[in-house]
Amino acid sequence: KQEVTQIPAALSVPEGENLVLNCSFTDSAIYNLQWFRQDPGKGLTSLLLIQSSQREQTSGRLNASLDKSSGRSTLYIAASQPGDSATYLCAVVLEGGGNKLTFGTGTQLKVEL
Amino acid sequence: EAGVAQSPRYKIIEKRQSVAFWCNPISGHATLYWYQQILGQGPKLLIQFQNNGVVDDSQLPKDRFSAERLKGVDSTLKIQPAKLEDSAVYLCASSFGQKYYGYTFGSGTRLTVV
Numbered sequence: 024k025q026e027v028t029q030i031p032a033a034l035s036v037p038e039g040e041n042l043v044l045n046c047s048f049t050d051s052a053i054y055n056l057q058w059f060r061q062d063p064g065k066g067l068t069s070l071l072l073i074q075s076s077q078r079e080q081t082s083g084r085l086n087a088s089l090d091k092s093s094g095r096s097t098l099y100i101a102a103s104q105p106g107d108s109a110t111y112l113c114a115v116v117l118e119g120g121g122n123k124l125t126f127g128t129g130t131q132l133k134v135e136l
Numbered sequence: 137e138a139g140v141a142q143s144p145r146y147k148i149i150e151k152r153q154s155v156a157f158w159c160n161p162i163s164g165h166a167t168l169y170w171y172q173q174i175l176g177q178g179p180k181l182l183i184q185f186q187n188n189g190v191v192d193d194s195q196l197p198k199d200r201f202s203a204e205r206l207k208g209v210d211s212t213l214k215i216q217p218a219k220l221e222d223s224a225v226y227l228c229a230s231s232f233g234q235k236y237y238g239y240t241f242g243s244g245t246r247l248t249v250v
Contacts, residue, residue, distance in 0.1 A: 027178070057239075066140070066227060066241035067179070112178055121191055122167060122231060124239070126178030 025050040025117055029127035036103055037135055044098040044130045046113035051094050054116040058087050058098050061110045061129070070111075071098070075118070103134045138162065140242035142228050148248045154216035157245045161210070161230030165240075167191075168205055170213050171227040173244070179227055185211065218249045 026049045036042055046056070055074045059067040071080045071087040073096070079088040086099040096113055110131045114124040141160040149155050161168050166187050171179035182201065184192040187208035196203070200219070205211040215222055225244040232238065 064243070064246075066243045067229075067239075068241075069239060072238075114178070121184060122169075122233075122239075123181050123184060123192060124171075124179070126180070128176065128178050 025115060025125045027113060027115060027125055027127035029111075029113060029130050031130060032128065033131040033133075035133045035135060038103060038105060040103050040134075041099070041101050042103055042132075044100070044111050044113075044132070046096040046098070046127055048094045048096075048115050048125075050117060051091050052118045053091065054118045056087075056089055056096050056113060056115045057124070058085075058096075059112045059114065061112060067112065100132075103132075105134050105136055108133050140228055140230055140240050142226075142242035142245055144245055145243065146246050146248075148250060149218055151220055151249050152217040154214065155218055155247060156212055156214045157226050157228075157247075159211045159213070159228030159242060161228070162240055165230035165232055166208070167231045167233060168211050169229045169231075169239075170203060170211070171229065173225040173227060175224070182213070182226075215247075218247075220249050223247055223249045 028047045030045045057072045058070045061067050073080050073089045084101040089096045110129045112129045114126040143158050168185045170182045173179040182196045183203045185205040188205045203213045225246050227244045229239045229241045
């Protein structure tokens with residue numbers, strides 16, 4: 024059974040700081056890994072998708088890396104802003120697993136002025 | 137492009153009552169998902185439809201939960217009777233196909249069972 028863990032559970036940083044969110048998964052036979060953002064009372068917004076054959080993806084100030092063999096992914100946020108405050112979730116799709124997302128428990132990020 | 141629509145946004149019911157949630161996916165998206173997100177946890181898949189057929193309902197508590205997707209478009213998720221532990225956000229999502237084409241999530245329905 025695939026288990027996805029995210030560390031830390033919560034993080035508070037001052038504006039402008041660079042930060043790293045961690046995600047680990049127990050079954051390395053994944054099809055892809057995604058990072059989502061969830062704002063209070065809202066649904067999930069997809070940030071970055073990394074296919075199993077890729078090592079990283081970048082979008083603006085966000086960079087996600089994937090080390091499939093060690094079962095780890097990181098989300099790097101550069102020059103954090105108060106608008107980045109949200110819960111960040113990683114999720115994996117297993118090979119042969121249809122399109123089912125298995126989520127971690129999330130990291131709640133607060134960027135303070 | 138219109139997003140995934142869900143209603144209601146909030147619902148409060150007493151335990152043992154029944155409740156239904158509605159979802160309208162993005163037009164043309166063949167695959168529809170219902171996820172349950174308990175406070176402090178990541179979403180968990182309850183059921184996945186491909187058109188109007190069920191692909192995966194292995195984590196759906198079938199003694200009290202039911203879902204249908206008539207005509208392969210919108211979907212309804214029902215809980216009867218509700219328990220306190222059913223308090224959660226119910227998220228609907230859709231994608232173009234069964235293999236990953238990109239998920240779009242709705243805003244969710246927050247259910248409180250008292």
